[in-house]
Amino acid sequence: MAGSVNKVILVGNLGADPEVKSFQNGGRIATLRIATSESWKDRQTGERKERTEWHSVVLSGDGLTGVAERYLRKGSKVYVEGQLRTRKWQDQSGADRYTTEVVLGPRGVLTMLDGPQGNGTGQAGGNAGGHRQDTRTQGGAQASNGDWGADDLNDEIPF
Amino acid sequence: MAGSVNKVILVGNLGADPEVKSFQNGGRIATLRIATSESWKDRQTGERKERTEWHSVVLSGDGLTGVAERYLRKGSKVYVEGQLRTRKWQDQSGADRYTTEVVLGPRGVLTMLDGPQGNGTGQAGGNAGGHRQDTRTQGGAQASNGDWGADDLNDEIPF
Amino acid sequence: MAGSVNKVILVGNLGADPEVKSFQNGGRIATLRIATSESWKDRQTGERKERTEWHSVVLSGDGLTGVAERYLRKGSKVYVEGQLRTRKWQDQSGADRYTTEVVLGPRGVLTMLDGPQGNGTGQAGGNAGGHRQDTRTQGGAQASNGDWGADDLNDEIPF
Amino acid sequence: MAGSVNKVILVGNLGADPEVKSFQNGGRIATLRIATSESWKDRQTGERKERTEWHSVVLSGDGLTGVAERYLRKGSKVYVEGQLRTRKWQDQSGADRYTTEVVLGPRGVLTMLDGPQGNGTGQAGGNAGGHRQDTRTQGGAQASNGDWGADDLNDEIPF
DNA sequence: TTTT
DNA sequence: TTTT
Numbered sequence: 001m002a003g004s005v006n007k008v009i010l011v012g013n014l015g016a017d018p019e020v021k022s023f024q025n026g027g028r029i030a031t032l033r034i035a036t037s038e039s040w041k042d043r044q045t046g047e048r049k050e051r052t053e054w055h056s057v058v059l060s061g062d063g064l065t066g067v068a069e070r071y072l073r074k075g076s077k078v079y080v081e082g083q084l085r086t087r088k089w090q091d092q093s094g095a096d097r098y099t100t101e102v103v104l105g106p107r108g109v110l111t112m113l114d115g116p117q118g119n120g121t122g123q124a125g126g127n128a129g130g131h132r133q134d135t136r137t138q139g140g141a142q143a144s145n146g147d148w149g150a151d152d153l154n155d156e157i158p159f
Numbered sequence: 160m161a162g163s164v165n166k167v168i169l170v171g172n173l174g175a176d177p178e179v180k181s182f183q184n185g186g187r188i189a190t191l192r193i194a195t196s197e198s199w200k201d202r203q204t205g206e207r208k209e210r211t212e213w214h215s216v217v218l219s220g221d222g223l224t225g226v227a228e229r230y231l232r233k234g235s236k237v238y239v240e241g242q243l244r245t246r247k248w249q250d251q252s253g254a255d256r257y258t259t260e261v262v263l264g265p266r267g268v269l270t271m272l273d274g275p276q277g278n279g280t281g282q283a284g285g286n287a288g289g290h291r292q293d294t295r296t297q298g299g300a301q302a303s304n305g306d307w308g309a310d311d312l313n314d315e316i317p318f
Numbered sequence: 319m320a321g322s323v324n325k326v327i328l329v330g331n332l333g334a335d336p337e338v339k340s341f342q343n344g345g346r347i348a349t350l351r352i353a354t355s356e357s358w359k360d361r362q363t364g365e366r367k368e369r370t371e372w373h374s375v376v377l378s379g380d381g382l383t384g385v386a387e388r389y390l391r392k393g394s395k396v397y398v399e400g401q402l403r404t405r406k407w408q409d410q411s412g413a414d415r416y417t418t419e420v421v422l423g424p425r426g427v428l429t430m431l432d433g434p435q436g437n438g439t440g441q442a443g444g445n446a447g448g449h450r451q452d453t454r455t456q457g458g459a460q461a462s463n464g465d466w467g468a469d470d471l472n473d474e475i476p477f
Numbered sequence: 478m479a480g481s482v483n484k485v486i487l488v489g490n491l492g493a494d495p496e497v498k499s500f501q502n503g504g505r506i507a508t509l510r511i512a513t514s515e516s517w518k519d520r521q522t523g524e525r526k527e528r529t530e531w532h533s534v535v536l537s538g539d540g541l542t543g544v545a546e547r548y549l550r551k552g553s554k555v556y557v558e559g560q561l562r563t564r565k566w567q568d569q570s571g572a573d574r575y576t577t578e579v580v581l582g583p584r585g586v587l588t589m590l591d592g593p594q595g596n597g598t599g600q601a602g603g604n605a606g607g608h609r610q611d612t613r614t615q616g617g618a619q620a621s622n623g624d625w626g627a628d629d630l631n632d633e634i635p636f
Numbered sequence: 637t638t639t640t
Numbered sequence: 641t642t643t644t
Binding site: 003004036100 | 321322323324325326327328329330331353354355356371372373397401402403404415416417418420
């Protein structure tokens with residue numbers, strides 16, 4: 001018996017600019033904080049209620065990281081499709097801790113849902129996850145391909 | 160052995176204003192024409208290519224129909240979640256014909272992804288599909304609840 | 319600007335029987351531990367690798383809880399559709415801790431993908447989330463409705 | 478303003494063995510007929526109703542086609558993730574006709590949800606869409622790669 | 637017929 | 641910390 005699916009789909013706004021981290025091996029990741037909210041009218045009181053959920057979304061690979069750096073800002077609205085991953089780590093007291101994140105692996109999708117916002121370029125983004133050449137680089141050596149442009153954003157191999 | 164899933168998720172733009180139809184029993188439906196497009200660089204020629212797909216999305220129920228009428232326009236960007244349904248019909252020669260549509264039933268979701276566009280209200284939309292009272296009315300008698308407002312759009316029963 | 323989506327889709331197997339908790343107000347929830355796994359061949363070594371992810375899935379409402387109790391067992395394969403929710407709690411030292419779960423709210427879906435396993439009924443499950451009467455009861459005072467049977471499982475209001 | 482999504486998720490059973498077609502250029506596609514069904518109790522009559530929807534799912538590429546040939550049979554339960562595509566064609570009278578299918582392109586996913594069924598191999602399937610080497614070949618000159626085996630089915634590049 |  |  002086989003076959004499993006682990007998929008997360010979010011549409012929401014960034015609560016802050018993307019946070020980019022670099023590693024010794026040249027790899028980079030970007031973390032997005034994405035808010036999703038729902039509101040409803042309370043059935044008893046008739047009062048309007050709202051609940052906001054915050055998600056940590058991790059983009060790995062130089063390509064997706066570069067897209068995040070160039071095109072995403074606090075307030076940007078995005079569609080992301082990724083997987084759930086729970087990381088185990090140790091806090092300062094040595095106790096086990098767990099953090100669950102949405103990770104955009106090689107089959108992940110990042111799509112901008114609004115135009116660029118004050119990033120000085122004036123070009124819009126696109127289906128960044130579809131840029132295969134790029135998502136492939138993520139575990140690879142060529143750390144800094146600085147040649148990403150708006151022109152490359154919608155690359156996708158069609159069917 | 161049991162259990163099946165029939166789900167469509169689209170993010171795209173309306174190619175035209177919603178088309179609303181009324182029936183003798185008071186029921187109404189709105190049909191949206193939604194475009195999704197993908198572009199890629201041809202591997203041989205390096206040429207940029209683009210392909211646009213057009214989807215017919217049917218909103219039933221007075222509530223969703225009203226939302227479409229009031230808030231959606233040609234160019235609006237939406238997120239929709241519905242089901243595939245293939246309808247059989249007869250053309251003028253009596254031959255069987257089939258049309259496949261995305262239908263937003265009671266569990267469907269319609270979310271506006273941009274602000275209102277020239278609809279004169281100035282208020283924004285929301286998770287229209289989440290307005291349960293409303294999606295429930297769709298097969299029902301009370302044909303014209305004219306009391307939908309921007310204020311009602313994000314109604315959702317939380318968990 | 320409006321509209322957000324928070325959706326998780328999992329297909330996987332239960333690592334243990336459902337764990338059911340009751341509350342003073344009569345409410346009940348079931349927690350499922352669901353495994354999803356992916357395997358791949360290492361690019362350098364050619365070695366086969368596998369990674370299993372464990373998900374906590376919370377079913378609230380007497381109805382979904384009852385379905386879990388009656389039809390789900392360790393090893394059951396299910397399709398679930400829910401939302402991400404991160405709960406904040408305090409550990410024994412008073413420090414803030416966070417746990418992320420997949421929650422099946424009123425619009426959640428639970429579908430069994432294999433036949434019943436040793437539950438003595440011989441009937442198959444179905445789209446449990448679609449049983450509206452039931453998912454509605456979940457926040458309510460409700461009436462421990464003990465009348466759920468295999469026969470009720472596929473209830474859904476059609477479109 | 479940019480970004481669109483065209484995604485279909487189905488869980489259902491094959492109504493017939495996969496139908497495989499070969500082309501002069503060596504390419505092959507498999508078409509699956511997948512049934513999804515929903516049932517509900519009629520609100521007026523209390524009667525149980527059921528509706529089955531049939532979907533045409535097209536797998537292109539020698540790899541996915543081979544997987545379908547070897548592991549899928551009438552009755553197999555599968556998870557598929559693909560895109561909607563409407564093809565235009567001419568009937569014998571020269572009139573335009575349209576057919577909508579679910580197409581599994583390079584980012585499509587096909588996962589078997591039950592064990593093999595009388596196909597004589599005894600091995601289980603897996604996330605066939607994840608076999609990148611393979612899905613890549615689909616537009617290519619490719620090398621009818623006859624070397625697909627159960628062992629290759631779960632290949633996926635991890636994150 | 638949209639959008640970039 | 642976003643957005644409405």
